[in-house]
Amino acid sequence: MTFSSVAFVAAESDAAQAAMRRLESRYDHVDPDRADLVVALGGDGFMLETLHRFVGRRIPIYGMNRGTVGFLMNSFREHGLIERLSRAQKVILHPLRMIARTSQGEQVEALAMNEVSLLRETRQAAKLRIRIDGKVRLDELACDGILLSTPAGSTAYNLSAHGPIIPLGAGITALTPISPFRPRRWRGALLPHTATVIFEVREAAKRPVSAVADYTEVRDVAEVEVREDRSIDLALLFDPEHNLEERIIAEQFLP
Structure with missing residues (x-):
């Protein structure tokens, strides 16, 4: 995955807002409207909001879980973010x-x-x-x-x-x-x-x-x-070891 600018957006929860402050202090970032990749911090509900927000721009969204379930999110870690984004796999969804x-x-x-x-x-x-x-x-x-x-x-x-x-x-x-x-x-x-x-x-x-x-x-x-609506492409990014396709398959074998 190649990109030149990253933006951070976060849910209103204390955990998500604190995570965004730490990431913004550690990595270069731009305003979301100028980014070509967005990192969303929150839970699955916030990921849905983020997808709706950027649906017209068709830019990839990489989520990190600062919510509850986080099925559509990657695990949260402060270190190594740029490397994770570079290795991330893209999944295209149609709403x-x-x-x-x-x-x-x-x-x-x-x-x-x-x-x-x-x-x-x-x-x-x-x-x-x-x-x-x-x-x-x-x-x-x-x-x-x-x-x-x-x-x-x-x-x-x-x-x-x-x-x-x-x-x-x-x-x-x-x-x-x-x-x-x-x-x-x-x-x-x-x-x-x-x-x-x-x-x-x-x-x-x-x-x-x-x-x-x-x-x-x-x-x-x-x-x-x-x-x-197949005219709309929604791009989600996932760590290779924790991609969405694997999660959907694994979910069918949970007790």
């Missing part, structure tokens, strides 16, 4: 693009690095119709919600909802129901990354549903369209 249309006729677009999820807003179960590439695959799903996950996001909310872990190069996304009631035995599907998925909310006035793309929430949706 999901959500187009949500509300019951009031408003349209909202947002990107999701992890997943797009639909969630019931009240005590009553949501009722959803699912179309994939124009064909109705499930006329009515009664559930708490449903999500469509990228491979990078498959170990996050998707895994908690009992969805499959997906290797990065598999070329598929995971469609995973959240507490399905009817059909009771349906546990989701694996879809080609080229698929366009449309969720139609049935009885929207009686059973309101919200749609969430990472941290963008749209309330009272009537229809949500989701597809992978």
Whole structure:
């Protein structure tokens, strides 16, 4: 990996801010808007924020964990950073693009690095119709919600909802129901990354549903369209001994 200028960004936590001060005192750095490589200090949530922040510039992001889980982050060390950045391996991710249309006729677009999820807003179960590439695959799903996950996001909310872990190069996304009631035995599907998925909310006035793309929430949706946006490349950097592909495989063998 070659680069000429580095910037540091950090989450608001004390640990992340302290780490940034130590790194800035030790290494040459520039303003994030002028850098050609960004080092992000925090947890997975902050990494998602950083990816969204720099999505238009297509510069690589190297994360170091100053948060909790840190699945998308490398381990934190002050020494040897330039050498680590030079040896880092690049992983290209493509986000999901959500187009949500509300019951009031408003349209909202947002990107999701992890997943797009639909969630019931009240005590009553949501009722959803699912179309994939124009064909109705499930006329009515009664559930708490449903999500469509990228491979990078498959170990996050998707895994908690009992969805499959997906290797990065598999070329598929995971469609995973959240507490399905009817059909009771349906546990989701694996879809080609080229698929366009449309969720139609049935009885929207009686059973309101919200749609969430990472941290963008749209309330009272009537229809949500989701597809992978391959025109956007997101570059993450990982230490060779701790790359994301290896972590995704290893996650499937944890007790």
